[in-house]
Amino acid sequence: MAERDDKEILNDFENPSLSNAAFNEIINKYKVRLYWHIRKLVINHNDADDLLQNTFIKAWKGLSSFQKESKLYTWLYRIATNECLTFLHQKKKRLFINVDDVNIDLESDAYFDGNKAQLKLQQAIQTLPVKQKLVFNMRYFDEMPYEEMSKILGTSESALKASYHFAIKKIEEFLKHD
């Protein structure tokens, strides 16, 4: 079945008898993309699962007041990103470590199946400050245009370009010395 336009789905959501079905459609449409966006930031599957569920729960609660002028996808992406940033900051406080020093042991992760090069790249990404990591993932893996990233992150396109540039440089440095 072809995916329906967001506006059509949102119109259905306003009808109480169709809201559950409409929301189910929204989940089906965006869950995979949002999951991978979250997963690449927090790495652990269980954390990503919790955060994805929280993202959709917040969307469910806030969808009735959602401004239709905005893109649904951008709005959901923003919720997911904020959930991740909050989670990473809480983790930092809980573990008494810097949020950018959260070192994830990918080698022992049952849900990591990358080769050596991919492992190295992921380790390099983990050394980045959390916002650079976010920009790098969105640009490099999701190939998102800067204009859309700017709407989601509320940052100017030039600042995002600079952030991506610094992220690339740092990854390069990491790979040179490792």
Added chain:
Amino acid sequence: MIEENLNKELFNKNNPFKIPEGYFEDFNSNLFHKIENESEIVKVTFWHSWKYKVAVAASIAVLAVFSFSVYQFNYKQNLINKNIAVVIDNNTETELSFFDENHIIDEIATSDIEQKIEGNDIIDFLVNENIDENAIAEAY
């Protein structure tokens, strides 16, 4: 450039992460289950919400104001009672101080106290005090 390398053979963009089998298939039902549970939890935890806290705070405030009013009322009442007692005491003292000492002596001298003293009592008193009977007889 590293970006070129990243896009080439060394760092392909294939996803190195895995997910548990059937994860996305079960996701929707798990999520709706969680949403339903959360609605129930919200109902249960209503009494722990800010409304409940405000209600408790208001009750405590009302209780405090009421207790303070009762305390104030009792305090004032005690103060009034004490003042009345002081006035009564003062009145008694006034009555006693009203009599002159000479008046009291005259009153005792002219009263019938002497008549109530028996003859034997006088003899017992004299014996106890070791007073000479002849000296008394001479005096009279």
